[in-house]
Amino acid sequence: MSDSDPGPAGPKPRSTAWQTALTMLQEAEPPFIPQGAHVMTVVVEFPPGDPGTPPHRHSGPAFGYVLEGEMLLEVEGEPERVVPAGEAFWEPGGDVIHYQDGNNRDDIPLRFIVTMLCEPGRPMLTLVDEEELARRKDRRAPRPS
Template sequence: MKFAVIGGTGLIGSQVVRNLNAAGHEAVPHSLSTGVDVLTGQGVDAALAGADVEYTRPAGAATSSQRKTTAEDEGPMGIEHSHHLDNPDATTPPPKVELISSVPAPPVPDNAEAMTILVTVPPGSEGSPPHRHTGPAFGYVIRGEMIFELEGEPQRVVRAGETFWEPGGDVIHYQDGNNLPDAETVFVITMFGVAGQPMLIPVSAEELEERRERRAPRP
């Protein structure tokens, strides 16, 4: 059976691809780096051509004929989520609420400490040096453009209005610099880390050299 794995070049998606291929299936990874953008629809039809199954999340799959009701459309785990409650007594317009990102079963540490921080990156700044987090982090770019790179994934530009996340743990966070030479970039991020441990743990030059083959090729 042929699978089209949307997000198949990332940390979790690449494991899905390996598992499917090991089970005797043909799994083809697709992502922004291969020209597939599920938000704009660019490259999606070509990616699904000839596929028997579309995987949009590790937690579930749908056949290509069911594409209008995939997990991407319905929310986490394929369950439709509503973020609006009708109020028959309201005299003002209801709020507009959009689901812009969801991650099924993120690896949150036991007894985690949650913190939300606002980061302002000066024009042209390289951001923080390579580091780790003790748990997952979920971010949203408010203004500007951020260069985002995790170990094993191609670097990409996350623009205002877009989201990003990382699993933390052993994965090295290589880049969070400003892609703009003449304007600030601002993003907000919520982290779930081990209580009592630093929010950022630097990675030594020696370890970077030892793991350099795990880093994806850069432009």
């Protein structure tokens, strides 16, 4: 029997699994998408207790999902928060500083995936120096005690 021959039972019924297969993780309205943006998806892996990338910014919005572990996330103007495995996050990019993306746990690794909309001709990640952090300290949410 071939794929085109339905056989004695008739044509194979179509799957309906697609109707319930989608789980909404997040919806966001980014403030901008850079003109001519290209998209990059990366997997980031930090060992237990690693503080992650130093303060930085992205040239466009970034959307992520924690695969394993717990991320300590802090974006300028928002309080730091823990994003556990199975949860999504996003940041607006542009002029906004991304302070933390480190591993919140010292006993397990952190793995997350990020899709970034990058401005052409600019790096997808630029570190922020101490002088700029000092100038913008009023934009950072209060720190936990």
